[in-house]
Amino acid sequence: MACSENMFFLIGLFMSGVLACFGQRDLIASMPDRLDVLTGSCVQIPCSFDIPDKHKDTFNSAILLSGVWIKEFPYLGERPDSVIFNSTEMVNRYQGKITGNMSQKNCTTVFFNVTTNYTDIYFFRIESQPFLAIDFGKHVYIVVSDLPSSPILTVSGEVKEGTPVSLNCSAVAPCPEHPPELTWTLPTQFTTENQLQENPDQTKSVLSTVTFTPSYLHHEKNITCTAVYPVGTSNKRAEHNMTLNVSFSPKDTSASISPDDPVFVGSCVNLTCSSTANPPVTNFTWFKISEGKTTQVASGQSYTLNVTVGDGGLYYCQARNSHGCGMSNEVQLAIKGHEEPVNPKVFEIVGKTLGLIFLFSLIVFFAWRRRTSRLPSGFDMTDRSQGLVGMNSPVGTVCSNQATVGRGNQ
Template sequence: MACQENMFFIGLCISSVNFGLSSNDLFTTMPETMNAVSDTCVQLPCAFQIPDGHNISFSSARNVYGIWLKGKTDSNILFNSSNTGNSLGKITGNLSEKNCTTVFFNVTTSYTNKYYFRIDTNGQYRATDIEKSVTITVIDSPEQPNMTVLGDIKEGTPLSLNCFAVAPCPGHPPKLKWTLPTKSTPVNKLQENPDRTKSVLSTVTFIPSYLHNEKNITCTAVYPVGMSNKTAEHTRTLHVLFSPKNTSASISPAVPGSVGSCVNLTCSSTANPPVTNYTWFRISGGKTTQVASRRTYTLNVTVGDGGQYYCEARNDQGVEKSQEVKLPGQRNPEVWWIVGGTLVLVLLLIVIVFFGWRRKSKIPNGLERTVNPPETAPAREKPAEPVENLPEEIHYGEIDFSRQRPKKTQAAAQDRERDLGKESEYSEVKVTRGRSQDQEPLVNELYAQVNKTGAL
């Protein structure tokens, strides 16, 4: 029995050497886990409390040192603030004020482990909290930022989005950038989390439009690492609820056929949620009538189907009306046959009258003559003008009646005095160039009549 008591005493002494007095001699407050990016720093927020029974010893100590143990082994000390030449880290908190916050520089993946904190006052007071530890995980790439969870967003309602990125090294926090479907100015700030770790918060606010539906939003965290950067991003998709947009009506075929042909009127619209009801209306004679309640309205054209048509698209967000399209009025085919036959008959009659007039006005082949008798002589008919459009020459003959008059008598003298001033008369003879032998007797007769008149 005594031997067992000795063994227990030896174990207790060993425990006191490794971890100070006991777990009840020191109470630390620190996060349970922390993630750090390799080749950067990591800051461990830390605070501690001393039990009342040992508080006097701690307060009277001149020098207080902080020690971080890697695991529960005294020999595996990662950091000791009493070593002024230690470049692995630095206690930034005031140990006298029971603040043990520590920064480790240029951490690598080998730092990944569980760490415990110890207080040492050069023998006056020494304690380790073996009940509380922090697990540090060093990763090559930064962890993904956290973005606000997005649900259904209503068009026109202002939307604020938040993005969080951990800042394990507050001295070099990450920068947050947004990729948005619209312009917006983000607001960034470094904030402290409930476990006293740091993070960067970025907020953007904008008014979503139906054009933003199904568009991606990305938040990117840029971590400075030495002379370069390491990035991580998070992407979400917007789901915007909006009433029907771009509602339009169309007719197929564009030019409907005759009465009895099939015509499709189709209504198209974009909406979220999708359109639940399509309605067709017809405007005729200033009156609007609902004609169908479906997306595609099919009708066999009748005489009275002509008019203006439009459709309405509706969902639980609202309704939109399309532009009007025109369906031309149709005629009965029998009417078209009657109208067409009448037009053909009228056209045929016009053609017959036209050719009859042309035939009657046609000039026969022959000689055209024109005689200009004296004022007192009766007018004579002009000879017929040949049909051929050959160049014509006009020949004038001068007839001197004084050479052919008889010897002077008293009666002749009186006639001479009456015809005084009429020394000569002219006759215009129009002879067609290249006259034929059939025209020769006519010409001779004409000259004979002229000579006869001159003899008178």
């Protein structure tokens, strides 16, 4: 019996599709193809309908309209028990209500406290004597789950260092009276904006937009958008994780030399350049500083040379990708048994130091000359000393000076 009913149902759907193709539909209903719902929550079915021209004289919107929802099997003559809701009935198999204005052809309906056995396809029918019609060619598939579906996470444009970027997270809201709350987890400060929006099929969803300015330190860091659905006295959660892909110019560029000790002429020396970048570095360039001049000497991440006398000096590398370049530190290639070129900066520092010392010496010298030029001669000092006898001057000093003068006059 079940097999024959399923066969009849499939044939009926096929015939309804054929009738729809040939414009024989008695009612034109519009509703989503599918709705995903949480157990214990409610579900809102966006619904509207129109009357074909051939029935517009029969249909009277002023007469009380009944909205009827039919589960699985739309042919009431075969399965009258498939009716699960009638808006004019006080008691129905499914608890719900039509929230739309039927006189304006809005049949939006809400069902409450859904359970997993609500999962099925549903057709809509209107009853307004003498007009009765059902749209066999259109139905909504309701899927009831214990866990919510994960929110959808999208990025608007390229995530580039230093450029503000927006991330969007959206979660379906099958029960608009209790929409989900969206929260973010990011490795940096951010601002958010949340709103309940209507989708093209008239279903509802919550959209959360977060704006932040990425750094190269955020590359390959995880971000999370979490949707929390209120269901009764508890909450149900779902989340979406994504790894940030931040584009940035070369960072932490460094040069190394092996061996790093002074080497003999004829030795093999390897210089290596390393850098972090996204996209990866596409070009490495090596430069040498010798006698105050900078010269490009090689390309490539590694630079190997057999040392000659003229190879001594300072080396550094440059790393480049599509977003810019980064310069490394300088490394010294020293050669044993040969005088190494001195960094021009050393001459500059030594010259400035010697200049300061010379200037300081001149200042000290002229200060000393100026002080000594103000002192009287030895003879004048002796005479002044003799004239100071009896003026309470230290006797020893005066006597010493007199004795010296006396010996000189004998």
